[in-house]
Amino acid sequence: MQRFFVETYQIEEENHCIHVTGADVNHIKNVLRMKQGEELWISDGGTKEYRCEIEGLGDEEVLLHIIYAQEPNYELPNRIYLFQGLPKADKMELIIQKAVELGAYAIVPVETKRCVVKLDEKKAAKKTARWQQIAESAAKQSKRMLIPKIHEVMSFQDALKLAEELDIRLIPYELAKGMKETKKILNQIRPGQSVGIFIGPEGGFEENEVSQALEKGAQAITLGRRILRTETAGLAILSVLMFQLEND
Structure with a gap:
């Protein structure tokens, strides 16, 4: 499943949605040719990741619905x-x-x-x-x-x-x-x-x-x-x- 990174301000957990902007919009729409209803992973660049479903595809933004969130601990304990x-x-x-x-x-x-x-x-x-x-x-x-x-x-x-x-x-x-x-x-x-x-x-x-x-x-x-x-x-x-x- 495809994975993308966003800043924390793009995540609205209370509304169960994530706003993907920038170069990733073109990558999702035109390179991967993903469609509404398809699922992907989003990482907040820290400890949490979100399994999401594409809810809307616009020219400037891809709107995602959060299915669930988890803290999988993929990183090493040392930097x-x-x-x-x-x-x-x-x-x-x-x-x-x-x-x-x-x-x-x-x-x-x-x-x-x-x-x-x-x-x-x-x-x-x-x-x-x-x-x-x-x-x-x-x-x-x-x-x-x-x-x-x-x-x-x-x-x-x-x-x-x-x-x-x-x-x-x-x-x-x-x-x-x-x-x-x-x-x-x-x-x-x-x-x-x-x-x-x-x-x-x-x-x-x-x-x-x-x-x-x-x-x-x-x-x-x-x-x-x-x-x-x-x-x-x-x-x-x-x-x-x-x-x-x-x-x-």
């Missing part, structure tokens, strides 16, 4: 931030799509010293808008209760500053201690804690960048004996955390 070094080509699109599916709360594109891709302000804004659309589509497909935020491209220093607000900071590094130590670090993560994961671009982080991250409180972990591509590394640790943190 996970993926700090992703800018990769080449369209790899970022794949990373965002899969990170959203795996439960990431936010994704931060980071420009590091070994990044091949360099974006000026105009290109970065255009890319961010595109990436946010991909995050929204992935959130709808994977039954997320919220749309993960794609932050603007930022420098490694700014990323470290943002990460200072988080409870846990992890940086996979080939010189980190063995898997036993990594398991110990991951097992110490508690429900409710915010977690930041730093992933380098092709070629990884420079040693100086790793040192800076460690000085700011990040913990080095290993992802095993094999060398993972940048588009694989973040998804690997997200998968481990999803398995570990799911509370059902």
